Amino acid sequence: MRKFKLFIDFDKEEQWLEEMASKGYQLDSTNFGYKFRLAEPKAKKIKIDFRKFRHSTDFWDYITLFEDSGWRHLAGSKYSGIQYFEKVDDRAIDDIFSDNDSKAKRYKRYAHSSLILAISNFPLLICLYFTGIIDPVYLIRPRELYLTPGLWDKSGTSFWFSFIFETPFALFRGAAWTFIPLSILSYLFFSYKANKRYIQSMIKK
Known part of the structure; x- marks a missing residue:
């Protein structure tokens, strides 16, 4: 089963994934939406971190560290940023973060990553505009x-x-035209919301 949802609040996303697990849906991947597989309905503890890695060795060292602490990596890659973990050892603590400060900083990393993606798309937007591919x-x-x-x-x-015959082609051309601008606006929105969530989390400390 596959579901499509958008979260910027990691706490709410964790709660939703735990509810899905209690209904018998185990998170399998997040490559295109949330893909679940049928499993035994069970109360599970799921936590989310945000980290990107340049080297595969760093990524696997990161995964191994959590596995040694009783947490199994469910989804995420060294490039994806968002990493999903499930508690598999009853002796492990109920959180992957040692304190509220390190937990809040995942939002800061998310905000920074989204801002970088928005900025990196600006040169492409300008190039497409001056070549006439994008026209306001x-x-x-x-x-x-x-x-x-x-x-x-x-x-x-x-x-x-x-x-009626040409409308699908017109919509396709319109979608192609708006993809880059909408991507930039989306990344800026994600960055703003994540940074706001970071500030809120720091205030609650």
Whole structure:
């Protein structure tokens, strides 16, 4: 089973994943949404960290450290950032973080990573704009996305046939045009929300 949800609050995401586990859905991967496999319904403790790694050895040392502490790595890669862990040893403590400060800093790392992604996309946006691939005129006159000659001069059945036929292509061109700008705005939004969550977590210390 696969589910699509968006979380910026790691605590809420952990609670949701624990609820899914109690219903018999074990987190299997997060490559494209949340992929679950059927398992025995069981109360589980799931925790989330945010870390990226340049080297595979550092990533596996990180995973091994948690496994030695009684936590199994469920999902995440050295590039993905978000790492999911499940408590598998009853003798282990109920959290992967030693204190509130280190727990809050995962939001700071998430905010920084999202901001870097937003900034790194700006040169591409500027390049696409000056080459004419991205044109703000489509926001003002979306009919420019339709390339059928004389489309807007047609009427009746001829117009509707041409309009309906080309609409999927126009939507595709519009989606391609907005992908980079929307990506930048999304990353900036994630960075803002994660940084806000970091500040809130630090205040609660």
